[in-house]
Amino acid sequence: TLRNRYRAVYPPGPKPYPVIGNILDMVTSEPWYLYMKWERLYKSKILSLKVPGTRIYILNSFEDAIELLEKRAGVYSDRPRIPLIEMCGWTFNTGLMSNNDRWRKERRVFQQAFKRESVDRYQPTQYDKVHEMLRQLLNDPADFAAHYKTLSAALVLDIMYGYDVQPKHDRIVQVVERAVQTLIENGTDPSVAALNVFPAIRYLPRWFPGTGFHKVVDECTELTKDMLNIPFEHVLKCMREGDTRESLVRSLLEANVIGEDSAKGIAGTALSAGTDTVLSVLECFFFAMALHPEKQRKAQEEIDRIIGLDRLPTFQDRESLVYVEAIYRETLRWLPPFPMTVPHVAEADDFYKGFFIPKGSIIYPNAWAMTHDKERYEDPDSFVPERFLTADGKLDDNSRIMAFGFGRRLCPGQHLASSTVWLTIATVLATLDLGLPYNLDGDPIKFQQIYTKADSLHLRPYNCCITPRSPAARKLIEGTEYTAGY
Numbered sequence: 001t002l003r004n005r006y007r008a009v010y011p012p013g014p015k016p017y018p019v020i021g022n023i024l025d026m027v028t029s030e031p032w033y034l035y036m037k038w039e040r041l042y043k044s045k046i047l048s049l050k051v052p053g054t055r056i057y058i059l060n061s062f063e064d065a066i067e068l069l070e071k072r073a074g075v076y077s078d079r080p081r082i083p084l085i086e087m088c089g090w091t092f093n094t095g096l097m098s099n100n101d102r103w104r105k106e107r108r109v110f111q112q113a114f115k116r117e118s119v120d121r122y123q124p125t126q127y128d129k130v131h132e133m134l135r136q137l138l139n140d141p142a143d144f145a146a147h148y149k150t151l152s153a154a155l156v157l158d159i160m161y162g163y164d165v166q167p168k169h170d171r172i173v174q175v176v177e178r179a180v181q182t183l184i185e186n187g188t189d190p191s192v193a194a195l196n197v198f199p200a201i202r203y204l205p206r207w208f209p210g211t212g213f214h215k216v217v218d219e220c221t222e223l224t225k226d227m228l229n230i231p232f233e234h235v236l237k238c239m240r241e242g243d244t245r246e247s248l249v250r251s252l253l254e255a256n257v258i259g260e261d262s263a264k265g266i267a268g269t270a271l272s273a274g275t276d277t278v279l280s281v282l283e284c285f286f287f288a289m290a291l292h293p294e295k296q297r298k299a300q301e302e303i304d305r306i307i308g309l310d311r312l313p314t315f316q317d318r319e320s321l322v323y324v325e326a327i328y329r330e331t332l333r334w335l336p337p338f339p340m341t342v343p344h345v346a347e348a349d350d351f352y353k354g355f356f357i358p359k360g361s362i363i364y365p366n367a368w369a370m371t372h373d374k375e376r377y378e379d380p381d382s383f384v385p386e387r388f389l390t391a392d393g394k395l396d397d398n399s400r401i402m403a404f405g406f407g408r409r410l411c412p413g414q415h416l417a418s419s420t421v422w423l424t425i426a427t428v429l430a431t432l433d434l435g436l437p438y439n440l441d442g443d444p445i446k447f448q449q450i451y452t453k454a455d456s457l458h459l460r461p462y463n464c465c466i467t468p469r470s471p472a473a474r475k476l477i478e479g480t481e482y483t484a485g486y
């Protein structure tokens with residue numbers, strides 16, 4: 001049969017050891033680089049690794065990801081079971097659920113709330129929060145990183161829970177950050193996904209060597225509960241007290257079609273999927289601009305020419321600000337927040353390009369490899385917004401943002417994320433100048449020196465002088481205090 005004929009033909013990869021397979025080969029920080037190295041070594045953009053009980057497939061090419069995860073979405077829309085994630089109480093997370101009824105129901109809620117035509121309703125909140133950040137950047141520029149961090153959480157907390165964050169050190173923002181960071185740093189590595197097949201590990205006693213993750217699990221479980229419950233209680237309290245403030249959680253509870261558990265889980269999912277990611281993109285944008293004053297100038301010329309100096313950019317300007325759009329695309333290309341996106345799982349045996357992909361295989365789209373593919377992007381490690389412009393200065397049709405993933409699991413928050421990031425880019429460039437980045441000792445820094453070693457991208461802290469572009473720009477920022485959320 002077909003299956004027998006293909007059975008043994010798997011994509012290339014390092015030779016597996018008995019029992020543990022390739023687990024040791026995968027234990028590395030920044031695995032996306034390793035998989036690009038293997039692509040050259042094994043001369044294949046599809047790689048496979050043996051882990052006990054299943055196989056992991058790495059897709060380094062955009063075309064293969066489209067072919068499998070989109071054209072064959074009927075086969076590739078499941079998620080792996082990752083014990084660490086379940087043990088930490090992350091079963092609430094819509095994005096990590098198997099392809100089942102609950103996932104489909106909750107995903108529909110996301111799509112309804114955040115589809116392209118729906119996100120306009122959040123514009124007042126977006127203006128409000130982005131302008132608040134501009135004022136913070138003006139008044140307290142040295143702490144710039146704290147301000148866009150606040151923005152990333154403030155937006156989701158407002159939309160989901162009707163909760164107003166403190167400009168700094170907000171309790172809920174800190175809980176969310178720690179819950180997400182603890183989990184991401186420990187739980188999304190492909191090598192941890194491989195633990196799948198040793199679920200018994202969780203029953204090992206705490207003194208057993210190599211079970212240090214119990215501590216991680218306990219900490220993570222506590223943080224997760226707080227992340228789910230604290231903002232949710234806020235909604236219940238507001239409702240009890242007759243506060244009329246709207247929020248998605250409130251409308252889900254009032255409509256009473258999805259149940260309290262799902263409402264809570266959906267909101268927690270938005271927090272965990274939509275805060276850290278947006279933060280990562282904003283970090284990359286600020287850093288890219290600090291590194292490239294000439295790109296700031298170019299965007300500022302465009303903004304001044306098209307909008308003038310007497311108002312801030314609004315969403316209506318998006319289509320006419322071509323270079324700003326190119327900066328948006330380039331930021332998500334240059335440093336995609338989840339370089340390995342989120343794994344999909346094959347729900348049936350499949351064959352592709354002569355390779356066998358058995359049911360249960362875990363598929364990692366290597367978004368980093370796709371956005372740093374030399375055949376697609378010249379000099380991919382450099383930040384060059386111009387690559388998205390045609391010779392006559394128009395945007396090219398390469399608008400697909402690979403960082404949002406693929407197929408039926410494609411990020412449903414992409415329109416909200418896109419408009420928030422865009423408004424930040426446009427208003428920051430319209431009003432502020434970012435100086436060159438320097439480290440905490442005062443020395444200038446370059447790109448290579450700034451990576452942290454978590455799976456979601458974050459940049460090490462650095463310094464940067466942020467100043468208003470002109471007295472008029474300062475006035476524009478200060479004026480937002482009175483036009484909040486127009």
Ligand code: HEM
Pocket residue numbers: 094095096107110114269270273274275277278281337338341342343344403404405406407408409410411412413414416417418
């Ligand atoms: C720039 C910011 C963001 C990036 C780069 C991003 C990226 C991603 C990626 C790569 C996935 C997995 C896609 C796949 O499996 O192929 C995903 C899933 C998801 N994202 Fe986002 N995301 C962002 C912002 C947001 C926001 C703001 C929200 C919510 C309001 C959100 C909600 C979700 C949800 C619910 C899923 C799970 C989808 C599912 O499994 O059905 N994301 N995102």
